[in-house]
Amino acid sequence: MSTINIQDLFKKVNFKPNDAQYKAIVDVNQPLYLVAGPGSGKTRVLLWRVVNLIVFHNVKIEEIFLSTFTEKAAMQLKEGLMWLLGLATQENKIHYDISDMYVGTVHSLCQKFILDNRFKNNFKKKLPVILQELDQYFHIYDSLNKAKKELNLPEDYNECLKEYMCLKSSSKHEIVSCLISVFNRFSEESLSADEVIYNADNDVMIMLGNLYKFYLESLNSGRKKIDLSLLQQYGYKVLLKSENSGEIFKHVIIDEYQDTNNIQEKIFFKLSGKYKNICVVGDDDQSLYRFRGATVENFVQFDKKCESILGIKPQKIKLNINYRSRKRIVDFYKNFMEKEIWESQSQKGMYYRNVDKNIKAFSKDDGISVVTTICDKAVNVYNEIAKKIKEMIDKKIISDPSEIAVLFTYLKGNQNVQRLKEAFERFDLKVYAPRAGKFLENEEPMAVFGLYLNVFGIPYIDERYNYGRNKKFNDWMEKCYQFGIELIEDDFDLKNFIEKIKEQLTKLKNDYGVIKEYMSENNINIDDNIDDIYKFDKFKRGTMSLLSNLGKYKIQKKSVRIIIEKKIKEDKKINYRWLVTRINSVNWNLLDLFYKLCKFEYLKCIFDEAENMCDEGPMYNLSNVTTYIQFFIENKISLITGKNLYEDRFMRTFFTSYLGAIFRREEGNYEIKDEPIPKGRISFLTIHQSKGLEFPVVILGAIPPCKNRNGKNRIEEIIxxxxxxxxxxxxxxxxxxxxxxxxxxxxxAENLLILPHFKGTAIHPYFKDDLKCGAIPLLDNLDIDSIPKKVIKESFATKVYSYTSDFLFYNECPRKYMIYKKYGFVPARTTISFFGNLVNKTLEDIHNYYISLGNEAE
Known part of the structure; x- marks a missing residue:
């Protein structure tokens, strides 16, 4: 039994919960409905609630289910728990191991409980192949022509979908993107294809139902596959088949409940069946993910649904004290929401949001914290903002540009993004905005892929199809190629390296030509079995004199002959395809090549800048490049072979097909779930990207235009x-x-919120009144010395340092730790030598530096 109480732990970390926070932490025997406003400390409440359950109520770690919205949030919770439980261990000498705890996104937790033997069912404990978002796109893109043929779709089916779904165009990319949204929504609502077809009231909905049915059937061909939406459906089926599914977890805790969908709601209530201790935390006013199937009604109506499904009304607790922002910021956003009419027009007393939140600021600082600009054209407004920001940085009111965020409703194609970027640059301020255009058009991916193009060559371009998006992509490839040439010409060592790689690939390609010709002359099929060692010997004798030195070396390796002899002896099949691949491929892949290139000046400087905390933006872009490369290796082509080069398949698949599809998708940082905030740069973010973040200074990219009361969400309409x-x-x-x-x-915003005021543009009425009447002070008149400086908050990551293997990892190589742990680079086989070379290069630089100092002294 513990010798301490929770108050003792509170004191150890100087945590003084308010009454609502305390109640949410200690009330552990009934369902809880926590309405948590911005900056109300909900993450801390969740941490302490879990610690309270484990340390003071003897709830086993494996009996707690804690779902979060992002992997980053899950990691923060794990780190926080490790730290707090470590403090408890110091007092009661009990060790707590959370390695097997159910904490993560609902997708990761679904994967976990599907395989959990505690759930008693007849399902085979094996997960289907899970398609990530990009996998799903390629799967549908590649199978669409087959679907059209087998379903006998009309020739103009794409035009029908364009008109019905109100799409921008009828291009294949646009159709595929639309189908993904529709299919995912069908899956999240647990609708079967037959149900969609049977209840359809028009031909296009029948077509969508048939396409959905074809898609589901295509996932079952070969090894079963499921996308992320179907993963949740599959998880729910497992729970339905498990008689004890409601008995496994004594406590089910769900963060960001306002962003859950209907299938997730079913999962959470099913898991809560026996103990009924479900605790949901969220804020309906921060529900942003309807486009991903999120149903805000899940949160707004939680008390009714809980009572209906579990037979018990939850305790509703309002976490309504904002610890993040100054008072006038809190008042401003609170008053903004209250201007809208949220009450149902048909049912008096029914509201579409929690209207009784009573949000308050903890801060008593009533100084100016919400400002606007002079009413002028955009270029002048943005110059005014940039000038004031520069002044704040110069006077150290802001310690680093990363403390500033500019938030837009959208970035891509937004003229104001470029205008404000140029304004900042006029004052020598750098911006991080990888999603402002296509991610591939950023300098770092263009450099990497430009070097790749110089290594492998530009794929053949068929002029018949060189228009529209295809032409834009082909033009991008040409720019990358030329950029690569510039980098190569500026770095003698890089030039030599590229020439050696190209020479190696040329030999590989020529060797395949030799092998192909020999096999043709001797009537050897690539899939013929090598059932006699003399066949191999004859093959080797016939090709040896024609192969390059590299080819000769590979075919003469003892391991090749040993493997063939062993297979023949064991009467196991081994064919010429295996042999040709074995002797006619390089021992590195695209990711290995990336790290080899990082030894040279251009990319090495990016690592140096990040390590010195000067500029992290390019580093995050390189990290994303490694994610794209790894996806290609895992899902498209893993080996670089002479055959692929000889047939131009490698170039066409990697550049034209893979990068071309990513380019057309126009998805910057598509695979990155948690947006990085690099040091040394002002971040341009979409509002969606900013969710869960906070910044000392927030600039609204533009005031929203007038309300569009006639607009409708097309997916919502059809579903x-x-x-x-x-x-x-x-x-x-x-x-x-x-x-x-x-x-x-x-x-x-924590300390300052800046609202631009453009001349001659329509303004949303909820902003208009405040701007027109002069209720908001002007930025130009703001005394920046009145703005509080950012308070550095200690992160859990530093506190758990000694409890993890991170210290050993860091001790082994600080730069490797930085690249993998901080920036999320995907590791490759050659990174050990890569880091070794960087260390040697750094030592050499230091050595030369001190020699130069000695020369100067003389």
Whole structure:
């Protein structure tokens, strides 16, 4: 039994919970409905609630289910738990191991409980192949022509979908993106294809139902595959088949509940079946993910649903004290939301949000913290903002540009993004905005892929199809290629390295030509078995004199002959395809090549800048490049062979097909879930990207335009007839979502919120009144010395340092730790030598530096 109480632990970390926080932490025997406003300390409450359960209520770690929205949030919770449980261990000498704890995103937790033997069911404990978002895109893209043929779709089916779904174009990319959204929504609502078809009221919905059915069937061909939406459906089926599914977890805790969908809600209630200790935490005003199937009604109506499904009404607790922002910022975003009419027009007393939140600021600082600019054209407004920001940085009011965020509703194609970027650059301020255009058009990916193009060559371009998006991509390849040439010409060592790699690939390609010709002349099929060692010997004798030295070396390796002899002796099949691949491929892949290139000046400087905390932006871009490369290796082509080069398949698959599809998708940082905030740069983020973050200074990219009361969400329109329950009126969906979006943006600011005021543009009425009447002070009149400096908050990551293997990893090689742990680079086989070379190079630089100092002294 513990010799301490929770108050003792509070004192150890100087945590003084307010009454609502305390109640949310210690009330452990009933369902809880926590309405948590911005900056209300919900993460800390969740941590202490879990610690309370484990340390003071003897709940086993494996009996707690804790779901978060992102992997980053899950990691923060794990680190926080390790630290707090470590403090408890110091007092009660009990060790707590959370390595097997159920904490993570709902997708990761679904994968975990599907394989958990505690759930008693007849399912085979094996996961299907899980398609990530990019996998799903390629799967549908590659199978669409087959679907059209087998389903006998009309020739203009794409035009029909364009018109029905209100798409921008009828291109294959646009159609595939649309189908992904529709299919995912069908899956998240647990709709079967037959149900969609049977209840369809028009031909296009029948077509969508048939396409969905074809898609589901295509996932079952070969080894079974599921996408992320179907993963949740599959997990729920496992729970339905498990008689004890409601007995495994004594406590089910869900963070960001406002962003859950209907299938997730079913999962959480099913897991809570016996003990009924479900605790949901969220804020309906911060629900942003309807486009991913999120159903804000899950949170708004949680008390009713909990009572209906579990037979017990939850305790509702309002975490309504904001510890993040100064008072006027809190008042501003609170008043903004209250200007909207959230009450149902048909049912008096029913609201589409929690209207009784009573958000308050903990800060008593009533100084100016919300400002606007002079009313002028955009270029002048942005110059005014940039000038003031520069002044704040120069006077150390802001210690680093990364403490500033500019939030836009969208970045790509937004003229204001470029205008503000240019304004900052006029004052020598750097910006990090990888999603402002196509990610591949950023300098770092262009450098890497430009060097790749110089190594492998530019793929053949068929002029018949060189127009539209294809032409833009081909032009991008040419720019990359030329950029690569510039880098090579500026670095003699890089030039030599590239020439050696090209020479190696040329020999590999020529060797395959020799092998191919020999096999043709001797009527050897690539799939013929080598059932006699003399066949191998004859093959070797016939090709040896024609192969390059590299080819001769590989075919003469003893290991090749040993493997063949062993297979023949064991009567196991081994064919010429294996042999040719073995002797006619390089021992490195694209990711290995990336790290080899990082030894040279251009890329090495990026690592140096990041290590010195001067500029991290390019480093994060390189990290994302490694993610793209690794995806290609795992899902497309892993080996670089002479055959692939000889047939130009490698170039066409990697550049034209793979990078071309990513380029057309226009998805910057598509695989990155948690947006990095690099030191040395002002971050340009979408409001969605900023969710969960906070910044001392927040600049709204632009005031929203007038309300569009007639707009509707097309996906919502087509899915709504299939749903049961109470939902927001379709005609209000877009406006409500936009209000929530701006609420999130306004509430990110800690010390200063800047609102631009453009001349001659329509302004949303909820902003217009405050701007026109002069209620908001002008930025130009702001005394920057009145702005509090950022308070450095200690992160859990530093506190758990000694409890993890990170210290050993860091001790082994600080730069390796930085690259993998901090920036999320994907490791490759050659990175050990890569780091060794960097260390040697650094020592050499230091040595030369001190020699030069000695020469100067003389």
């Amino acid at each position: 709504r007839p299939y749903l049961k329950g109470e939902y927001e009126p379709l005609e209000k969906v877009l406006e409500f979502d936009r209000m929530r979006s701006y609420y999130v943006a306004l509430s990110r």
